Amino acid sequence: MPRVVVDVMLKPEILDPQGQAVANALPRLGVGDVASVRIGRRIEIEFTGEPDLDRAREIADKLLANPVIEDFTVRLVEADETADARS
Amino acid sequence: MTARVGVVTFPGSLDDGDAARAVRIAGAEPVRLWHGDPDLHGVDAVVLPGGFSYGDYLRCGAIARFAPVMETIVDAAQGGLPVLGICNGFQILCEAHLLPGALTRNQHLHFRNRDQVLRIESAGTAWTNAFQPGQEVLIPVKNGEGCYVADTATLDQLEAEGRVVARYVGGNPNGSQRDIAAIANAAGNVVGIMPHPEHAVEALTGPSLDGLGFFTSVLKHLVGAPA
Numbered sequence: 001m002p003r004v005v006v007d008v009m010l011k012p013e014i015l016d017p018q019g020q021a022v023a024n025a026l027p028r029l030g031v032g033d034v035a036s037v038r039i040g041r042r043i044e045i046e047f048t049g050e051p052d053l054d055r056a057r058e059i060a061d062k063l064l065a066n067p068v069i070e071d072f073t074v075r076l077v078e079a080d081e082t083a084d085a086r087s
Numbered sequence: 088m089t090a091r092v093g094v095v096t097f098p099g100s101l102d103d104g105d106a107a108r109a110v111r112i113a114g115a116e117p118v119r120l121w122h123g124d125p126d127l128h129g130v131d132a133v134v135l136p137g138g139f140s141y142g143d144y145l146r147c148g149a150i151a152r153f154a155p156v157m158e159t160i161v162d163a164a165q166g167g168l169p170v171l172g173i174c175n176g177f178q179i180l181c182e183a184h185l186l187p188g189a190l191t192r193n194q195h196l197h198f199r200n201r202d203q204v205l206r207i208e209s210a211g212t213a214w215t216n217a218f219q220p221g222q223e224v225l226i227p228v229k230n231g232e233g234c235y236v237a238d239t240a241t242l243d244q245l246e247a248e249g250r251v252v253a254r255y256v257g258g259n260p261n262g263s264q265r266d267i268a269a270i271a272n273a274a275g276n277v278v279g280i281m282p283h284p285e286h287a288v289e290a291l292t293g294p295s296l297d298g299l300g301f302f303t304s305v306l307k308h309l310v311g312a313p314a
Contacts, residue, residue: 014236015262017196063153066146066182068189069236 001046002079004056008065008072009040044077051076090115090309092302093130095160095176097122097151101138102173102285109285110134113302122154132169132213132305133160135176137229137283147190147232148178157183169213169305170277174230177269177279186270186279187245188237193230194262202294203228203282204256205268209249212275213308217300224253224297228260228268228282235263235270235281245270252278 010016016038023037043064045056056074065072092110094117096103107117118130122140127133140151151157157179164170164185172180180186193199204225207218218224237245242265245251252269259266261281269280284298 014191015194017192017194021196063149064145066149066189068181068187069191 002051003077004045004047004051004053004074005077006043006045006056006060006064006072006074007040008043008060008070010038011069011071014069090132090306091118091128091130092116092305093118093120093127093133095120095122095133095135095156097138097140097154099139099142100136100175102136102283103138105283106134106136106173106285109288109298109302112288113299113306115302115306120156122151122156125155125159127156127159127163127168131309132171133163134285135160135170135172135179136285137174137176140175140179143175143232146178146182147175148180148182151175151179152182161185164272164277167274167276169308171214171301171305172277172279173283173285174233174281177281178232180277180279185277186272187241188235188270190230190232190281191234191236192232193234193260198229198231199233199260200229201227201260203260203268205253205282206256207253209252209271209275211249212252212271212278212304214271214278214280214301214304215252216307217304223256224287224300225295226282226284226287226298227294228255230261230281233261233263233281235261235267237264242267248273250275253280253282 019037019039060072092115094107110117178190207222210218210220250271252271254266271278284301287293287295287298
């Protein structure tokens with residue numbers, strides 16, 4: 001069954017201290033060419049019937065994301081795609 | 088007649104017992120409300136206590152907002168019911184859109200737990216009318232996600248309308264914009280505060296008795312005494 005994937009990211013103007021902490025740790029791995037890291041959340045939704053993107057958008061807007069501080073995108077992922085596939 | 092102040096317990100609430108105790112010490116009757124019960128049992132005001140409702144899953148307060156009791160509280164608050172959200176309760180009020188803005192991870196990423204001086208900026212709300220404007224109070228702060236953020240227009244509006252209720256003094260514990268520790272809705276009946284007034288109501292356990300003023304304020308408000 002295809003799934004709907006919702007990606008939630010902090011808005012660009014909102015400080016992401018988690019991402020900054022990760023970025024600050026990278027030099028300890030010997031990585032020196034990363035300018036910034038921002039951390040978001042990926043949510044996979046399986047509907048009982050056909051995937052409903054409009055419904056997923058409503059879910060994202062009301063619950064999964066807080067529009068005051070976060071943006072989200074909604075997209076369909078086919079069943080045979082691996083969980084980490086990116087569109 | 089003794090005022091009846093409801094204290095909601097969500098799964099993961101932590102400070103509901105202390106909040107109920109503060110209500111009692113202030114001279115009101117605490118009424119325990121359950122997240123799954125939409126009935127407010129005729130209370131005159133509601134406290135949303137601190138803690139980690141629903142494990143802080145997704146975002147702090149995001150799931151609690153949809154609890155059956157919250158649907159009733161949102162309607163009642165829009166009708167003027169005094170509601171105080173403390174810490175996680177503040178986060179729930181923002182998620183429920185009863186208050187603008189959002190609470191995000193402390194800028195320094197550390198959980199901050201200390202006694203904190205606040206300046207009461209607005210004594211015109213249902214929960215702060217026992218204070219003098221500009222009065223400084225000492226109450227504990229303890230949060231990991233207490234950094235208040237909102238867009239500039241919202242912040243300017245809050246300031247212009249006197250809805251910044253309290254600010255941190257002597258160091259901002261979480262990076263909140265404009266040192267905001269507490270805000271109110273336009274009508275002044277809904278207040279969200281990040282520090283914990285319910286932990287500063289007894290000499291034995293608190294750094295001061297300053298927190299009591301928030302609870303005596305609502306009693307004054309309910310009997311219609313001038314602020």
